[in-house]
Amino acid sequence: MASQSQLTILKDTFARRLLSIGGLDLQDTTEAASGLDEFTTYLANDLWDALPPSMRDASYDTRADLDLDTEVDLSRHLTPLAVSFTDTLLTYSVISCEEALPPFLHKLLTDYLTAVYAPPPVWASTRTEECEICERRVPLTYHHLIPRSVQAKALKKRWHTESRINAVAWLCRPCHTAVHQVASNIELAQHFYTVELLLEREDIQRWGKYASKQRWGGTRRAATRSMMVGSSR
Ligand SMILES: [Zn+2]
Ligand SMILES: [Zn+2]
Structure with a gap:
């Protein structure tokens, strides 16, 4: 932790x-x-x-x-x-x-x-108005691109340097949850440690398209159902 x-x-x-x-x-x-x-x-x-x-x-x-x-x-x-x-x-x-x-x-x-x-140093410069996955202007959370629980390991194994270790993405809560559902913290740290890398994933692209059409405050159940149906339009 x-x-x-x-x-x-x-x-x-x-x-x-x-x-x-x-x-x-x-x-x-x-x-x-x-x-x-x-x-x-x-x-x-x-x-x-x-x-x-x-x-x-x-x-x-x-x-x-x-x-x-x-x-x-x-x-x-x-x-x-x-x-x-x-x-x-x-x-x-x-x-x-x-x-x-x-x-x-x-x-x-x-x-x-x-x-x-203190806030992570990169915050001030990377703070966005819109969610970096669904691009909605809604309340945002920050996602540690290299999750905190694996930061020590990531440094030790030289996957990342100190200067990048606290990098964050600004995501709405539903998108943030989606990110953690598709990959473990280790996978995130090793393979999906930038927003661009996350957006290359087909499941995240599909999720982002879906989320972008949702009115903020829609029910969680609707979101889960769509994820399961997958490519529904
Ligand atoms: Zn979002
Ligand atoms: Zn996160």
């Missing part, structure tokens, strides 16, 4: 904060970089275990859940942290004393939530 990439964002946030503090003696070498990677993986996983679900699943969609402007101590939302977590931060002088932990966590969680609440 979304959680995999949220954990990655938490880890990256952690690494940036550790580097900005400079409490760690890290030179700019490959060895130091892998040391930082191990260190932050370990700490981010400990912190992740203490996060409430509202923070683990935080995203652009849930950005109204926590008001970052008025929250003064985000660490109060956490369940107790592993003792080793605090000990490690003290040992490496990331924090000077235990009282410094809540403010440190508050800053870290503010960075993390700011990052996960």
Whole structure:
């Protein structure tokens, strides 16, 4: 689910904060970089275990859940942290004393939530007025062309690069549902990761033609029936 990439964002946030503090003696070498990677993986996983679900699943969609402007101590939302977590931060002088932990966590969680609440970078430039499949001017949802649940895998296997990983298509709800019905998330990520590729599919073309003729708000049952009949005109 979304959680995999949220954990990655938490880890990256952690690494940036550790580097900005400079409490760690890290030179700019490959060895130091892998040391930082191990260190932050370990700490981010400990912190992740203490996060409430509202923070683990935080995203652009849930950005109204926590008001970052008025929250003064985000660490109060956490369940107790592993003792080793605090000990490690003290040992490496990331924090000077235990009282410094809540403010440190508050800053870290503010960075993390700011990052996960932000819209994907490509949004602003690709936002369309019409559904990209049926071309109706109706309320739109965004479809992650590389579905979130397989993004980590897609990066690892080099199917896609970081810059494209968050690409979205703007689809009305019925078209969005149709896309997920014709292909699994893995198939979408591997073979149908642009609107053009989706539109090359005969079933999507047929669906799009059908949907374009529907009045917004028509019954779901009518849509399903037509899909089953297939080429009906
Ligand atoms: Zn549509
Ligand atoms: Zn989708």
